[in-house]
Amino acid sequence: MNAIVTVIGENRVGIIAAISMRLAGFGVDILDVSQTILNGSFTMVMVVNLEGASASFAEIRDALTELGRERALSIRIQRQEIFEAMHTV
DSSP states (O other), X not given: OEEEEEEEEEOOTTHHHHHHHHHHHTTOEEEEEEEEEETTEEEEEEEEEOXXXXXXXXXXXXXXXXXXXXXXXXXXXXXXXXXXXXXXX
């Protein structure tokens, strides 16, 4: 199953590394990444594959939410089909 990870927050060193390391710890494969800085705000979208993950979707979601709290970031993960349905007009 693929999922979409979105990240928004104040730009600072180590955001991509911290999120990538947390995902790697669960065996999550990062398929694609797009990131930019908009008016000083860091924004990133990742497409990830959870098929080889060592944890459930809920455990990964909770770990990313906690990382977001630790780093003052909004980190969300959604199943790709739900993300696409929400963003299709």
